[in-house]
Amino acid sequence: MAWLSTEFYYYKASPPCRAVWMTLKLLKVDFEEKPVDLLKAENKRPWFIRMNPQHTVPTFNDQSFILWESRAIMMYLMNKHGNEENQYLYPKEPEERAKVDRMLFFDMGTLYQAIKDYFAPKLHQGLPPDPEKENLLKTSLDYLDNHLEMGGVPYLCGERPTIADIAVLASITELDAMDYQYKCYGEFNRWVERIKENIKVYKECCEEGIKMTKDHVKQLEADMKKQMEKERKASLTKK
Ligand SMILES: N[C@@H](CCC(=O)N[C@@H](CS)C(=O)NCC(=O)O)C(=O)O
Incomplete structure (x- = not known):
């Protein structure tokens, strides 16, 4: 019989992924981490789209039962793993x-x-x-x-x-x-x-992702500043 795994496809800089990740950890679910780099469009690769035609993260593959939409995943996790303790x-x-x-x-x-x-x-x-x-x-x-x-x-x-x-x-x-x-x-x-x-x-589920977004925005702002400066100089030389 094939071994079926429980896989969590996520991107740390995605808030909905962080919601599911915290839930998985709190419920002590055994799962494999499957990072998906959105900046490299890994979610648009054919293998990912076959799994989730909406190409969003988080996506959860629970032994071949595939689910996406963060809050639906959280509810499913509770329905499946809820016990007296949690x-x-x-x-x-x-x-x-x-x-x-x-x-x-x-x-x-x-x-x-x-x-x-x-x-x-x-x-x-x-x-x-x-x-x-x-x-x-x-x-x-x-x-x-x-x-x-x-x-x-x-x-x-x-x-x-x-x-x-x-x-x-x-x-x-x-x-x-x-x-x-x-x-x-x-x-x-x-x-x-x-x-x-x-x-x-x-901390474990959120802090690194927050920093990734901060760094990404800083880079975009610097690029935008350069671009605007270039356009300003170009318009001055035209005059
Ligand atoms: N409502 C969805 C939103 C998921 C979503 O839009 N995720 C973003 C990252 S935060 C994503 O995967 N974007 C890539 C895409 O839509 O192609 C959820 O809560 O799971």
């Missing part, structure tokens, strides 16, 4: 679980989307973020700040962290990579400090 990360009781699901969908559809849209020019071209898109990001952070203040509990869905805290934390790591300040959102900022401190795998 079930608090994704409670089974319908109302408690619904609160976690709501926050996961908010993270994916609103918060992370706002982060991606605002920073797209910086991340892809080395240009300043799009000021017209900042409002949605501020609204999302404001909402989280109020949610935590009104809830009066240390984590997004209660007394203990859940996979929703992990997903939101992973999204927030992109703000760290972009040097975006969020200290003005007091409760939210305290939550970020608390979750980073209490999710022991945070």
Whole structure:
């Protein structure tokens, strides 16, 4: 019988990959790391597209069951590996679980989307973020700040962290990579400090990827500066 492995295809600089990676580590799943370099377009190679036609990371191959979409992978991991010790990360009781699901969908559809849209020019071209898109990001952070203040509990869905805290934390790591300040959102900022401190795998799964994005942006900004200088000189010689 063929030996079937459990493989995690990921790129360290990708926030959704960091969310799944932290979940895998917290659940102590045995898996093989399969780095995919997006800058070298490894995700566009035929073997990868055969596995995931959407060519996104994270992609998870659990003994030939292939799954992508970070939050779906996190839910699957909990459904498969949840036990008495870790079930608090994704409670089974319908109302408690619904609160976690709501926050996961908010993270994916609103918060992370706002982060991606605002920073797209910086991340892809080395240009300043799009000021017209900042409002949605501020609204999302404001909402989280109020949610935590009104809830009066240390984590997004209660007394203990859940996979929703992990997903939101992973999204927030992109703000760290972009040097975006969020200290003005007091409760939210305290939550970020608390979750980073209490999710022991945070450093291992996030810090290198944050640095990769910072370095990538620095390089793009330097290239953009050179390009603009070149264009400025060219326009002066034309006059
Ligand atoms: N909603 C997806 C987003 C995945 C995604 O867009 N990943 C990016 C890296 S952060 C990617 O793979 N981009 C390459 C591509 O789309 O070709 C998830 O949460 O897994």
